[in-house]
Amino acid sequence: MPWEPPIERWCPDIKHYWQARHIKTIEFAVGACGIPLAWTKFPIAEGEHEIIAFMNDVWPNLNNRPHYIVIDKACRVMASLGVIGQLLPPHGWLATTQLKVETWHYTSHGIDDLCVEYCNPGDKIDPNLVDADNDAGYRRLHNYVAAEHHNAWTQPYEATFTKMRPLNHALFMNILLTLRANNLMRKSVPLPI
Ligand SMILES: [Zn+2]
Structure with missing residues (x-):
């Protein structure tokens, strides 16, 4: 894969060998309800440009972008979007979407x-993000912590994921996320009509 390091010849007698390197980051997009929406791999780092590429991949069209995206480094993502001309209306992300930093960060x-x-x-500003029962401020609303819950849920699988080839890794991830989504939907209570 492109991110694998160049071969270092540690023994001149051996002609063919390889070394694997782990990717650095798995990035998830998670709905406020906890349902995983999309994922990708960031081989080197979780930089602003990688996050922007992921956002554009998941939501390419302005007419179905979420109203909010919560990202730990939202301000830096906004600054980078500004630099590459993808921030301001009418075609930039701010036309449809507020980028917020998670409360704790x-x-x-x-x-x-x-x-x-x-x-x-x-x-x-948005009543959807106000907790009316807790004027002490803003509880860490469920929709702000959905991604943290998701990360915690992935922890037990971490060791397994480090021992897989890329294709097996992708398949295993998709199976796990499908199970996760199905479980969450089964537990969810429909809103009264
Ligand atoms: Zn900030």
Whole structure:
């Protein structure tokens, strides 16, 4: 694979051998209900440009983008979107989508003007993100922590995933995520009509 390191010849007598290297990051998009929506691999790092490529892959069309995306480094993603001309309306992400920083991560983001203005998860602008029963602020709303729950759920499989070839890895991931989605939907309670 492209991210595998060049072969280092440690023994001149051996003509053919290879070495595998693990990818760095598995990135998930998770719905507020916890259902996994999409995933990808970031071989080297979870950089802003990798995140943007993933967002554009998952939501290529403006007419079905989510109203909110919560990302740990949302402000840096916004800045990078601005640089490549994909931030501002009418065709950029801000036309459809607010990028917020997850509540816990935001505590270390507050010094950045752009972050305070756009990414504050507790800005009280959208009633969907207000917890009316807890005026002490904004509880870590379920939709802000869905991704954390998802990450915790993947932990027991981590060791298994490190010992797989790429295709087996992808297949195993898809099977697990399908089971996860089915379980969550089975447990969910339909809203009253
Ligand atoms: Zn920030």
